[in-house]
Every structure is written in C-alpha cells, then in structure tokens.
Amino acid sequence: GAVVSQHPSRVICKSGTSVKIECRSLDFQATTMFWYRQFPKQSLMLMATSNEGSKATYEQGVEKDKFLINHASLTLSTLTVTSAHPEDSSFYICSASGLAGGSDTQYFGPGTRLTVL
Amino acid sequence: QKEVEQDPGPLSVPEGAIVSLNCTYSNSAFQYFMWYRQYSRKGPELLMYTYSSGNKEDGRFTAQVDKSSKYISLFIRDSQPSDSATYLCAMSENTDKLIFGTGTRLQVFP
Numbered sequence: 001g002a003v004v005s006q007h008p009s010r011v012i013c014k015s016g017t018s019v020k021i022e023c024r025s026l027d028f029q030a031t032t033m034f035w036y037r038q039f040p041k042q043s044l045m046l047m048a049t050s051n052e053g054s055k056a057t058y059e060q061g062v063e064k065d066k067f068l069i070n071h072a073s074l075t076l077s078t079l080t081v082t083s084a085h086p087e088d089s090s091f092y093i094c095s096a097s098g099l100a101g102g103s104d105t106q107y108f109g110p111g112t113r114l115t116v117l
Numbered sequence: 118q119k120e121v122e123q124d125p126g127p128l129s130v131p132e133g134a135i136v137s138l139n140c141t142y143s144n145s146a147f148q149y150f151m152w153y154r155q156y157s158r159k160g161p162e163l164l165m166y167t168y169s170s171g172n173k174e175d176g177r178f179t180a181q182v183d184k185s186s187k188y189i190s191l192f193i194r195d196s197q198p199s200d201s202a203t204y205l206c207a208m209s210e211n212t213d214k215l216i217f218g219t220g221t222r223l224q225v226f227p
Contacts, residue, residue, distance in 0.1 A: 004160075006160075032213065034215075041125070041219075042219060043205065043217040043218060043219040043220060044161070044205070044215075044217045045217075046214060046215070049213065049214070091158075093160050093161070097213070105149075105151065105163065105166050106163075106215060107163060108153070108160040108161045108162070108163075109160050110159055110160040111158070111159060111160045113158065
C-alpha cells in the first residue's frame with residue numbers, strides 16, 4: 001500500500017512554455033500533498049503544501065504565480081510550472097500524506113525530471 | 118547553520134559490513150524522525166519512522182533517536198550491494214513539514 005505515482009517521469013520543454021506534473025495517491029486518500037524540488041547532490045526542498053479543496057501554502061522564496069498547484073481531489077494534485085526557464089530545470093517530487101496503513105506520514109512519488117532548454 | 122546536518126559521504130563499505138549513518142539537528146521541537154532511501158533518479162522510499170526518542174528495529178535496519186544530544190542514527194546490518202543508495206534523514210515538529218538532510222551516499226561493494 002501507500003503508492004504515489006507521478007506523471008510524466010521526464011519532460012523536456014522549450015523556454016517560455018508551461019509544464020504540468022501530476023501526482024496521484026493510488027491506494028489511499030491523501031488529505032495533504034507536498035511538492036519538493038531537488039537539485040543535483042542536494043537535499044529535497046519543500047516548495048508548497050496543499051490540502052484538498054483549498055489554496056496551497058508556499059514556502060518562502062517560492063513564486064506562487066510561477067508554480068501553480070491544484071489539489072482538486074483526495075487523490076490528485078498538479079503542479080504547473082508556468083513560463084519555464086532553464087533555471088527551473090530540476091527534479092520535482094511530490095509526496096502525499098493521509099492515514100495510509102494507519103500511519104500519517106509522507107509517501108513520495110518517483111519524481112519528475114524537468115529539463116528546460 | 119542548517120537545521121539538519123548530514124555528512125554527504127560517499128561512504129564505501131564491503132558487503133556484510135555494519136553501516137552507521139547519522140544526522141544532527143538544532144531544533145529541539147522536532148518529534149518525528151524518518152529515514153528515507155533514494156536510488157538514483159527515483160523518489161525517496163520510507164525506511165524507518167520514529168516518534169520521539171528510542172530505538173526501532175526492522176529487519177536489518179535499526180533507527181536510534183537521542184533527543185538529548187539532537188542526534189539520530191540508522192544502522193544497517195549485513196549490508197548488501199543492493200543497499201547502495203543515498204540515505205536521507207528527515208524530521209519534523211508534526212507530520213507535515215519535513216526538513217531533510219542533504220543525504221549520505223552509500224556504496225556497498227561485493
């Protein structure tokens with residue numbers, strides 16, 4: 001149990017375009033979903049926290065107009081990187097928490113590697 | 118000073134060795150402590166989850182938390198080449214916002 005999927009696993013896009021990444025909890029209802037960014041050889045940095053049906057809470061320094069988060073249901077959250085630039089190239093990972101297996105902890109998706117040319 | 122400090126390694130050990138991975142932290146309000154394993158270009162996988170101080174064992178893995186010293190450890194017994202990965206410690210005041218260490222890269226050679 002506690003499986004989280006992400007789609008796509010990899011995306012390459014041109015500068016200025018927008019990219020949408022999906023995060024799904026497959027076998028449990030995720031009351032909260034989190035979006036992280038990980039640069040090479042660095043740790044995961046939390047970008048935002050979203051609860052189903054409400055606006056996301058962004059971490060300091062993360063532009064909410066650039067990284068649009070929608071958490072429309074208990075099993076799906078999306079991250080849209082708008083007007084992507086090469087510096088947005090990174091590994092984006094989502095996690096979901098809910099009462100999966102009786103444990104309210106975070107389970108991570110496999111990540112999405114974004115490359116902006 | 119970072120909230121969570123973790124030696125990035127790499128740590129290279131022979132198969133069968135006991136591996137000790139550690140993190141220190143500065144926030145005394147942290148109550149939840151986790152260890153994740155991350156293979157290259159994959160998402161982190163939860164290995165151990167501990168609340169407050171004490172030890173927890175699961176198969177070849179043992180997690181220890183010493184809140185008085187603000188120090189947590191993960192021990193891997195009988196290490197295998199398949200254990201080669203980056204190990205991330207994470208901690209939080211509640212079950213929401215996790216603060217991660219930078220990760221320790223472990224290599225177990227046959």
